[in-house]
Amino acid sequence: MPHRIAVLSGDGIGPEVMSVCLDVLEAALGDKSALFSFEEAAVGGVGIDKCGKALPAETLSLCESSDAILFGSVGGPKWEHLPPDKQPERGALLPLRKHFDLFANMRPVKAYPELSHSCPLREEIMQDGVDIMVLRELTGGIYFGNPSGRDGEGQNERGFDTMEYHRYEIERIAQLALETASKRKQHVTSVDKANVLSSMVFWREVVIDKARVYNEEQKIAKKMKVELNHLYVDNAAMQIILAPHNFDVLLCGNLFGDIISDEASILGGSLGMLPSASLSSHKSGEGYFGLYEPAGGSAPEIAGKSVANPIAQILSGALLLAHSFNMTETASRIENAIHEAIRSGARTNDIANKKLFTKDKEETISTIEMGQEIKLKLT
Ligand code: IPM
Numbered sequence: 038m039p040h041r042i043a044v045l046s047g048d049g050i051g052p053e054v055m056s057v058c059l060d061v062l063e064a065a066l067g068d069k070s071a072l073f074s075f076e077e078a079a080v081g082g083v084g085i086d087k088c089g090k091a092l093p094a095e096t097l098s099l100c101e102s103s104d105a106i107l108f109g110s111v112g113g114p115k116w117e118h119l120p121p122d123k124q125p126e127r128g129a130l131l132p133l134r135k136h137f138d139l140f141a142n143m144r145p146v147k148a149y150p151e152l153s154h155s156c157p158l159r160e161e162i163m164q165d166g167v168d169i170m171v172l173r174e175l176t177g178g179i180y181f182g183n184p185s186g187r188d189g190e191g192q193n194e195r196g197f198d199t200m201e202y203h204r205y206e207i208e209r210i211a212q213l214a215l216e217t218a219s220k221r222k223q224h225v226t227s228v229d230k231a232n233v234l235s236s237m238v239f240w241r242e243v244v245i246d247k248a249r250v251y252n253e254e255q256k257i258a259k260k261m262k263v264e265l266n267h268l269y270v271d272n273a274a275m276q277i278i279l280a281p282h283n284f285d286v287l288l289c290g291n292l293f294g295d296i297i298s299d300e301a302s303i304l305g306g307s308l309g310m311l312p313s314a315s316l317s318s319h320k321s322g323e324g325y326f327g328l329y330e331p332a333g334g335s336a337p338e339i340a341g342k343s344v345a346n347p348i349a350q351i352l353s354g355a356l357l358l359a360h361s362f363n364m365t366e367t368a369s370r371i372e373n374a375i376h377e378a379i380r381s382g383a384r385t386n387d388i389a390n391k392k393l394f395t396k397d398k399e400e401t402i403s404t405i406e407m408g409q410e411i412k413l414k415l416t
């Protein structure tokens with residue numbers, strides 16, 4: 038039985054970057070390509086146009102019978118007039134996260150020295166390098182808390198949401214943060230707002246407990262301890278751009294992780310470079326069931342022009358191989374090929390050095406050409 042991948046390209050730049058991603062994956066897999074079957078289905082605005090729903094029933098059933106989901110991006114001006122819960126983002130992405138219990142969202146941010154020109158931060162801030170894993174809780178918190186809605190009228194009309202976290206939700210994401218850090222630089226920074234919010238006081242207590250137990254087990258197993266510290270989210274937002282080198286794993290709840298991960302993507306030069314893996318509590322055959330998608334959106338303003346950066350999508354494909362199929366070696370080869378392509382000067386518009394345009398004429402290349410450059414660097 039081949040490994041089944043549900044391919045949901047979605048809207049905007051989604052289909053363009055997805056086709057390049059699939060091409061690179063196939064090249065990287067070589068003979069092993071035969072082990073995989075990639076099946077496409079409609080999602081987001083395309084789902085609404087074709088089937089009347091952002092997440093059509095047949096798309097959901099394809100996902101259910103698959104081992105992993107490779108996702109593009111959804112949304113665009115065409116569907117903005119719809120009621121919020123029918124729009125592509127809330128109608129497809131959030132239900133998929135909830136349905137498959139994709140509780141852990143990993144967004145690895147790395148700075149490539151060759152792209153320092155696209156990072157607005159000063160050289161001395163970036164010189165020690167950046168390698169941060171933003172680990173965002175994805176199925177709880179204010180995104181899904183009850184009650185949520187609208188009521189009242191006139192001056193008393195209101196809109197409301199509930200920020201809530203259960204112990205099990207905090208424990209499982211904290212455990213994953215500790216395990217992830219133990220394979221990296223042994224440091225977890227937990228982000229909260231424990232100076233104001235009860236749910237975040239609880240978050241901090243549970244994270245501290247979990248780290249204590251984890252470190253006791255590490256000690257018995259004669260393994261390295263993981264350091265834990267805590268930052269209020271406002272301070273965290275400031276510290277990651279003042280001293281990005283100080284961070285290893287950033288553990289965040291759903292809303293704070295959404296905000297902090299966009300901010301952190303700037304350290305990597307462009308949102309077009311930031312992939313993400315959303316891992317389920319359910320295992321599939323060889324690894325986690327997961328949904329893999331670029332952290333950025335559908336970018337309707339550049340869609341159809343073949344100028345989008347496909348790297349976030351390709352890196353998402355590499356994360357799929359690593360986390361859902363334990364193919365870490367192939368995943369590293371893809372990551373290295375991307376680094377080599379960048380080192381040799383391949384630039385889509387978002388990561389081009391605009392200052393060189395007039396002087397040394399840095400050429401930008403298309404989405405497809407970037408894919409070809411990366412394939413050439415595969416070893
Ligand atoms: C993200 C996005 C989504 C989120 C939107 C599109 C619903 O911003 O994945 O970060 O808020 O989670």
Ligand code: MG
Pocket residue numbers: 295296299
């Ligand atoms: Mg976001």
